[in-house]
Amino acid sequence: MSVATTPAAGAHPETGHITMDTWVCPLPLRDYPAIVMGHGGGGQLSAELVQHLFRPAFAPNATGALGDAAVLSLPGTRIACTTDTFVVQPLEFPGGTIGSLAVHGTVNDLAMVGARPIAITAGFVLEEGLPMAQLARIVGDMARAAHDAGVRIVCGDTKVVERGHGDGVYINTTGIGALAENLHIGPERARPGDVVLLSGHIGDHGMAIMSRREGLEFGSPIASDSAALHTLVADLLAAVPDVHVLRDPTRGGVAASLNEIAGDAGVGIAIDEQAVPVRATVRAACEVLGLDPLFVANEGKLLAIVPPECAERALEAMRAHALGTQAAIIGHVVADHPGMLVARTGLGARRVITMPIGEQLPRIC
């Protein structure tokens, strides 16, 4: 920080009065190759970071001041909101970056209650020393993901922590979505007889992160499935307005999501392991590493629970969407074993799929 003392820069040397014509900013434009503490200080460096990096990416056409709060007009008075902080390592991986992941994750949480995403806020915790070029790539990827999903990044915040107190960048995204008056999608609506659908192959995100993190190479490269699911949900709801439950199986995978739904609804869920789509490469990679694909995180898949009479229509609607071509019916909601998820294995036996204790792959999102 630099504060001019009396006589001020530009002050007349004798009178001390300030002559604005001769006053010049004593600070040259700065060009830092990496994040420094001052970028989080709320002063000129912060302002430059916003002006030269965040604003061109997130709001290239916006005019006027950037305040601390954004003002939004909504189409109605019923909204959904959700928050998620992303701490994934590595920051860049096959199929995405922490930036696109942060947009997709939050758009998807809104989509899972049937809300149409409207606005996203972005909170950055940057670690001192983060290369500016890497931040620019991440922010660019985030902006593209938001643009492609048709959602605006409306306000943001940047903090900087000392080297060794972060991990490059953590991003919080909080989403606001518009919700139709008559829509009620939630785990408590699962009831015996309902059909469980899955929108496609599972395990891609987790194994993509794992392969990159551990430097593993498999037969063919595995890319994250990170994607925004709200248009798939819109198509599904157009075909089947009475969808009971939607859930994106992220941390803890399909196993954690279905266990949560079973617990929340007080019902049992029975799935057929053989019906769950898993790519051969992902299955092989999981076998090598001793992982169960049912527990591996996804970032572009959804589980849908629908009344039995709507199941085929739901399946068709999902398969007609680019993100649901491999959709499948994987099981049913049952009255037996409330609160539990049971899978029929390839050998015809049944096994209880418990809620995972933690995550087999930490820092996955």
Next chain:
Amino acid sequence: MSVATTPAAGAHPETGHITMDTWVCPLPLRDYPAIVMGHGGGGQLSAELVQHLFRPAFAPNATGALGDAAVLSLPGTRIACTTDTFVVQPLEFPGGTIGSLAVHGTVNDLAMVGARPIAITAGFVLEEGLPMAQLARIVGDMARAAHDAGVRIVCGDTKVVERGHGDGVYINTTGIGALAENLHIGPERARPGDVVLLSGHIGDHGMAIMSRREGLEFGSPIASDSAALHTLVADLLAAVPDVHVLRDPTRGGVAASLNEIAGDAGVGIAIDEQAVPVRATVRAACEVLGLDPLFVANEGKLLAIVPPECAERALEAMRAHALGTQAAIIGHVVADHPGMLVARTGLGARRVITMPIGEQLPRIC
């Protein structure tokens, strides 16, 4: 993670069929004195942390499932939203914790556009090893601050990073507020002739953090001024509906806030240094440390810019509120030196108060 293999826990030893009557959860209830990676995994440990710590604090009366997205009904279709991540060190300080600060900071950002705070989301990044007791204190303080401010914490997210990749806890709070149709408060409304008011003593928050961080002791202890300002704003707006600008001078202090307003509005701002209220202890501490109180962060003060004919009424309204008893008129908006803040010093000279480059006290909020 632990997955039962065939035959499942509780399965009949011969038939392999699961007998629910004899099935017991193979995992004892866990009692961890500190955060472990699994608390961020989205599995049982995450669920227990939410169930036993966050939920009792933030939503003691809520029933039903906790989904990833909260559904809200708003009084109208015009809202304000704001996001802020808090990385303050130390986590606990005289006058508050990172938890109450996270609530106050976000409530205040909403209040500064005249919005009535309705909902807050909470995103936690926890560092492995954080004592559970300390997390509980912080969460409790956060819940109290939200309760006192009359704002609900509606959804949350928890991530855990490895020891050495965080700093105990970082908290993102994103706020949603209801905004009256006819209200337009913003820096671009500052115009020459307007009067600049300050709601009270400056520098308390920054110096409280500084004294705790550096182990300094001053004549009398300095406590943070961290407080929710929305009721002060409501009283002010009731007395003076045509408030032009509101700003809470946090990072970078009064100097950064007034510089930003001058820049955004293309006007000059002239203040009288002698009129700016600073406690004697804070002034002395600043002198010892070579800091200028105008650049020190506040978390419970606001700047208001109002038309000249409303200035006295605004001052009275602020002084009648518990958080504004020391309010003062500190300057004016001028047509001269657009984009610049100029202070008249105690000696009668004038000095340019530049925008700080960074923050003299990093990690202040």
